[in-house]
Amino acid sequence: MNKKILGVLALSFMFNHTLAHAAEVQQLPASKLSGGQPLMEAILNRKTIRDFSDQAIDNQTLSDILWSAWGISHGNKRTIPTSQNKQNLKVYVTKADGTWLYNAADNRLEQVSTQDLRALMAKQDFVKTAPITLIFTGTDAKNSPMHAGSAYQNVGLYCASKGLGNVVRGYLDREAVEKALNLPAEEKVIITQTIGWPKK
Numbered sequence: 001m002n003k004k005i006l007g008v009l010a011l012s013f014m015f016n017h018t019l020a021h022a023a024e025v026q027q028l029p030a031s032k033l034s035g036g037q038p039l040m041e042a043i044l045n046r047k048t049i050r051d052f053s054d055q056a057i058d059n060q061t062l063s064d065i066l067w068s069a070w071g072i073s074h075g076n077k078r079t080i081p082t083s084q085n086k087q088n089l090k091v092y093v094t095k096a097d098g099t100w101l102y103n104a105a106d107n108r109l110e111q112v113s114t115q116d117l118r119a120l121m122a123k124q125d126f127v128k129t130a131p132i133t134l135i136f137t138g139t140d141a142k143n144s145p146m147h148a149g150s151a152y153q154n155v156g157l158y159c160a161s162k163g164l165g166n167v168v169r170g171y172l173d174r175e176a177v178e179k180a181l182n183l184p185a186e187e188k189v190i191i192t193q194t195i196g197w198p199k200k
């Protein structure tokens with residue numbers, strides 16, 4: 001191969017590499033840590049909603065949802081308790097522009113797949129069009145599901161307070177999602193939570 005072709009190949013590699021990196025991170029606005037409904041009202045108003053409008057979820061609301069689920073609130077600890085503070089939970093969000101891992105420390109989303117998994121995991125039609133679905137995973141078979149339960153309850157309360165709809169969903173092909181995300185064998189999909197604005 002002559003030097004000119006090698007040069008073009010190197011440039012093209014660098015260009016693609018830069019583009020791939022440019023698409024990998026979405027910085028979130030700082031979570032809004034005040035306001036909302038009084039706790040007892042939010043508990044009273046929490047309920048499952050499966051009928052969503054096609055209105056998008058703005059990044060501020062997304063940031064607040066993710067912080068409720070799995071944010072850092074005291075020291076390096078989380079908004080939910082975890083067994084021995086091992087923090088064995090991961091929270092992904094799948095939406096029209098791909099699937100992202102929530103990095104709470106840096107308050108950002110890191111792209112793990114360009115694939116929108118909503119249709120793959122649907123089994124119930126509303127999941128395909130509701131703006132976001134959270135995917136909770138963990139590597140601790142005993143404790144990670146409890147952590148996921150705490151996280152989805154926090155999100156459920158946030159949604160009630162904010163007037164958002166949400167539904168916790170276990171009706172999905174977990175292995176298909178694990179495969180699509182190329183998860184390591186020990187990391188398992190526990191449960192999902194679909195969120196959107198209720199249809200008026």
Ligand SMILES: Cc1cc2nc3c(=O)[nH]c(=O)nc-3n(C[C@H](O)[C@H](O)[C@H](O)COP(=O)(O)O)c2cc1C
Nearest residue numbers: 046047048049050124167168169170171172191192
């Ligand atoms: C672990 C778990 C799994 C669930 N899976 C589904 C599901 O796959 N699809 C669905 O439509 N609702 C699902 N739900 C929602 C329940 O049906 C709902 O919480 C229940 O009917 C009580 O209604 P409420 O949330 O309004 O109190 C699930 C809830 C939990 C806690």
